[in-house]
Amino acid sequence: GVNIRLIPAEYNRLQSWNLLENGTIDCHLTADKNFEQLSFGVQRYKLLDTQLVFCMSATHPLSALDTVTLEDIKNEPLIFLHHSHQPDQMIDRLYARSGYEPNVIFRSFQMSTVKSMVKEGFGCTLQMANVIGDGVETVERPLNPPLWMEVSLVWNETIPHSAVFFEFLNFLHSFRLPA
Numbered sequence: 001g002v003n004i005r006l007i008p009a010e011y012n013r014l015q016s017w018n019l020l021e022n023g024t025i026d027c028h029l030t031a032d033k034n035f036e037q038l039s040f041g042v043q044r045y046k047l048l049d050t051q052l053v054f055c056m057s058a059t060h061p062l063s064a065l066d067t068v069t070l071e072d073i074k075n076e077p078l079i080f081l082h083h084s085h086q087p088d089q090m091i092d093r094l095y096a097r098s099g100y101e102p103n104v105i106f107r108s109f110q111m112s113t114v115k116s117m118v119k120e121g122f123g124c125t126l127q128m129a130n131v132i133g134d135g136v137e138t139v140e141r142p143l144n145p146p147l148w149m150e151v152s153l154v155w156n157e158t159i160p161h162s163a164v165f166f167e168f169l170n171f172l173h174s175f176r177l178p179a
Contacts (some may be wrong), residue, residue, distance in 0.1 A: 004168050012082070012109075020156045026165045027155040031128060041157040045172060052090065052147040053140040055132035057121040060139075067144035070098045077105040077123035079114050091126055094147060 011019060013032055019025040021040050028035075031050075035042050054068045054076075062068055062076075074095075095102050105123055108114050111131070118125055119137045128149060133140035153172065155161070 004164060004171065006168075020154070023156065023159040026161055027153050029151065029153055031149045031151050033150075035154045042154050043157040044152045044154045045169065047151050047153060047172070049148050049150055050129045051142050052094075052126055052149055053129045053133070053142055054124060055118055055127055055138060055140050056124040057119055058137055058139050059121065060124065062141065063139045065141060068141045069144050070094065070100065073124070074098070074100045075103055077103055079106045079108070079117045079123040079125050080104055081111065081114060082107045082109050090147070090149070094143075 009025070011025075011028075013030070013034070016025070016028045016030070017035070017038060020028055020042070021038070029047075035044070054062070054073055056063055056076075062072060065072070080091075091102055106117065108117075114125055114127075115132055115138065117123060118132055125132060127140075128151070129140060129142075132138055153169075155165075
């Protein structure tokens with residue numbers, strides 16, 4: 001078997017772009033499509049498709065629904081990550097198509113803060129599935145119609161990488177995540 005030691009680190013997207021460009025990090029896990037606009041050569045390996053979901057406290061009135069529409073959530077107070085951590089384009093486009101504007105009341109640099117505030121009922125959020133909801137204190141509901149996102153591993157193809165990095169890529173190619 002393959003024995004690879006991963007050293008995860010969390011950076012905002014601008015930091016990640018810079019660290020990828022100068023070779024400080026080998027790769028970045030992201031759902032951000034803006035990586036394809038960078039000035040250096042970016043390679044991407046799709047890991048999975050996931051949905052954007054509406055996350056709320058388990059006591060929220062909308063938690064009784066199986067899915068939520070934009071009409072259901074149009075006025076809900078939203079808690080998001082800071083702009084540098086969570087690109088807003090997808091959510092802005094989602095709301096704009098229906099003539100609404102997201103009611104963002106708070107932004108944090110920490111996902112743990114977003115989770116805590118949602119759990120306590122201070123607001124709700126839109127995030128990738130399985131990021132916020134624990135099914136007990138916080139719940140997630142898919143949007144209707146669903147909004148799909150692609151999670152990918154990206155790396156700078158213009159810099160040298162170690163054999164271990166390519167071993168990791170080979171491992172990913174042989175590994176299939178459950179649908």
